[in-house]
Amino acid sequence: MTFPVVGMVGGGQLARMTHEAGIPLGIRFKLLSDTPQDSAAQVVSEVVVGDYRDLDTLRDFARGCDVITFDHEHVPTEHLRALEADGIPVRPGPDALVHAQDKGVMRARLDAIGIPCPRHRIVADPEDVVRFAGEGDGFPVVLKTVRGGYDGKGVWVVETAEEAAEPFRAGVPVLAEEKVDYVRELAANVVRSPHGQAVAYPVVESRQVNGVCDTVIAPAPDLDEELALKAEQMALTIAKELGVVGHLAVELFQTRDGRILVNELAMRPHNSGHWTQDGAITSQFANHVRAVLDLPLGDPRPRTPWTVMVNVLGGDFPDMYSAYLHCMARDPKLKIHMYGKDVKPGRKVGHVNTYGDDLDDVLERARHAAGYLRGTITE
Numbered sequence: 373m374t375f376p377v378v379g380m381v382g383g384g385q386l387a388r389m390t391h392e393a394g395i396p397l398g399i400r401f402k403l404l405s406d407t408p409q410d411s412a413a414q415v416v417s418e419v420v421v422g423d424y425r426d427l428d429t430l431r432d433f434a435r436g437c438d439v440i441t442f443d444h445e446h447v448p449t450e451h452l453r454a455l456e457a458d459g460i461p462v463r464p465g466p467d468a469l470v471h472a473q474d475k476g477v478m479r480a481r482l483d484a485i486g487i488p489c490p491r492h493r494i495v496a497d498p499e500d501v502v503r504f505a506g507e508g509d510g511f512p513v514v515l516k517t518v519r520g521g522y523d524g525k526g527v528w529v530v531e532t533a534e535e536a537a538e539p540f541r542a543g544v545p546v547l548a549e550e551k552v553d554y555v556r557e558l559a560a561n562v563v564r565s566p567h568g569q570a571v572a573y574p575v576v577e578s579r580q581v582n583g584v585c586d587t588v589i590a591p592a593p594d595l596d597e598e599l600a601l602k603a604e605q606m607a608l609t610i611a612k613e614l615g616v617v618g619h620l621a622v623e624l625f626q627t628r629d630g631r632i633l634v635n636e637l638a639m640r641p642h643n644s645g646h647w648t649q650d651g652a653i654t655s656q657f658a659n660h661v662r663a664v665l666d667l668p669l670g671d672p673r674p675r676t677p678w679t680v681m682v683n684v685l686g687g688d689f690p691d692m693y694s695a696y697l698h699c700m701a702r703d704p705k706l707k708i709h710m711y712g713k714d715v716k717p718g719r720k721v722g723h724v725n726t727y728g729d730d731l732d733d734v735l736e737r738a739r740h741a742a743g744y745l746r747g748t749i750t751e
Contacts (some may be wrong), residue, residue, distance in 0.1 A: 381443070386642075390441075390657045393657035518545045557623065563619050572608055599630070600729060621638040705727070707724065731733070
C-alpha cells in the first residue's frame with residue numbers, strides 16, 4: 373500500500389502543525405509556500421515555493437498529490453474549480469470554501485438555512501451606512517470588507533458617516549452589521565469527512581485583545597448545557613449544509629439576552645482549536661488530516677476538565693528560547709508550541725497550553741508562561 377500525499381496550500385503555522393499531526397500516520401506532505409522561510413516550509417521535506425494565486429503554479433503543485441487542502445482561505449475560487457476539473461480532490465471544495473472567503477455570500481447562505489446572525493446587509497456607500505444604522509438601533513455599526521480580512525483587519529466600528537468612508541477605499545463590497553451587545557465570544561469547532569461523518573469538540577470561550585485571539589478556555593466556563601448543545605448543533609448543521617470537508621470553526625457571540633449568533637466561519641484548523649493538541653483525545657489537526665483523506669474521525673473529547681491556550685505574541689524581547697528554562701522548570705506540565713517565526717511586536721509566534729482540574733490555576737499557569745516568553749513577566 374502506498375501512503376497518500378496531502379498537498380497543503382499555505383506555509384503558515386497551521387500547515388506546520390497539521391503536518392506534525394500526519395507524521396505518526398505515515399502521511400506524506402507536500403507544501404506550496406510563499407517563501408522557504410515560512411513556518412511550515414522549515415519542517416516539511418517537499419516544499420514548492422510559488423504563488424497560490426497563479427493557476428499554472430497550483431496545477432504543477434497538485435501533480436502527485438492525492439488531495440489538496442489549505443492553511444488559509446485565499447486561493448481564488450475559480451482556480452479551485454479548475455483543479456477539481458483536473459480530477460484533483462480539493463477539501464474543502466470551492467462551493468464550501470467560498471463561504472469562508474466572502475462574508476456576503478456567507479451571511480446570505482446562513483440566512484437561507486436559518487442560522488441566527490447579527491442584523492446585516494451589503495451597503496453601497498457611507499450614506500447607505502447611515503440608512504442601515506437608522507433601520508436598527510443607530511450607530512455604532514460594524515463594517516467589514518467581504519473578502520481578505522483576518523485578525524481584526526478589514527473590520528471597522530464606526531460612529532458616523534465620515535468614519536464609514538475608509539472601508540470603501542478598498543474597492544470591494546462592504547458588509548454592514550449591527551454591533552452586537554454580547555457577553556463573550558465563543559467558538560464551536562467541528563470536523564466533517566466526505567462521507568458525512570462528523571465530530572464536535574466542546575464549545576470554548578475565546579478572548580480577544582485588539583482584534584486578535586489572546587486566550588481560549590475549553591470548555592467555555594459556566595455555559596448553559598442547552599446553549600452549548602445548540603452551538604454544537606449549529607456548527608454541525610453549517611458543516612453539512614455547506615458541504616464542508618475538514619475542520620470548521622464557527623465563531624459566535626453569546627448575547628446578553630441569552631442567544632448565540634454566528635460571527636465568522638473558518639474552514640481550516642483554527643486558533644480556537646489549538647487547545648486540542650494537548651487537551652483532547654484527537655487534535656483538530658489530526659482530525660483535519662483524517663477528514664481530508666476520508667479516514668474515520670478520532671474522538672474529540674477532552675482529556676482533563678480544563679485546558680487553556682494562550683497565544684504568545686512577539687514583543688520587545690526576541691530571545692524567547694532563553695525563557696524556556698524558567699517556564700519548563702516552573703511548570704513541568706506546560707506545553708509550548710513555537711512556530712519558527714522571527715519575533716516581531718504583535719506577531720503570533722507561538723502558543724502555550726496548560727491543563728488540569730482547577731480553572732484558576734490552569735489560567736494563571738498559561739498566562740504566566742505566555743507573558744514570560746514574551747518578556748512582559750520577568751519573575
